[in-house]
Amino acid sequence: MSNVTRLRHALPMSSDINAAITALDKAIADAVDAAKEAGLPQGLLVGLLHGHAHAQTHQMVTV
Known part of the structure; x- marks a missing residue:
């Protein structure tokens, strides 16, 4: 996903966080491929990704 804009944050992100983001992005892209x-089916793929995103969002706002 080389066409995705890098995350910017108010504070500098550590190289460990950047490495984790890069690894996660690559793992997701490889799994999708x-x-x-x-x-x-593309709809099932989108639904699975959306479901995981929803679950993670729910976890963030309820903890």
Whole structure:
């Protein structure tokens, strides 16, 4: 996902955080590519990603 704008934050982010973001982005992109190659319907892929995003958002606002 080289066309995605980098995150900017009020405070500088550590190199560990930047490395984690890069690794997460690559892992997600690789998993999406593998799912597409396996023939997973795009709607199901989007739904799964949306569900995980929703669950993580819920976890952040309820803790």
